[in-house]
Amino acid sequence: MDKQMIAVEVVYALADKQKLLRLAVPQGTSVREAALRSGMDGYFPGLDLATSPLGIFGKAVPKPDERTLVEGERVEIYRPLIADPKEVRKQRAAKAAQNKAGESGEAVT
Known part of the structure; x- marks a missing residue:
């Protein structure tokens, strides 16, 4: 069958x-x-x-x-991932924090 x-x-x-x-x-x-x-x-x-x-x-x-x-x-x-999404978000957040601190004149730790 x-x-x-x-x-x-x-x-x-x-x-x-x-x-x-x-x-x-x-x-x-x-x-x-x-x-x-x-x-x-x-x-x-x-x-x-x-x-x-x-x-x-x-x-x-x-x-x-x-x-x-x-x-x-x-x-x-x-498809295989080119970059780890968690790592990319972490880098983006760090860059945004750095840019924000640079605008306000604060030191980034």
Whole structure:
């Protein structure tokens, strides 16, 4: 007996290019398997679908090889972070404090 097919989407984006693909996959397909079936690496050379972090609707999936998809879900392929967001916020806050202290003539500690 054939497995029932479900419709899912797989998306990936760079700063200047994005791609959304709609797929019909067998029920029971894992998040990782859907990413691999999408062929997204053909549109984005260098993209490693076997190891890329994945998510569903903006939430990271810790075990994408184990999590199975349901009808209508969107698999998101994440890029590696260039900088740690917490560190960037910390640097931005320090710079703002320095600029504010410079305007008021106070010493920054």
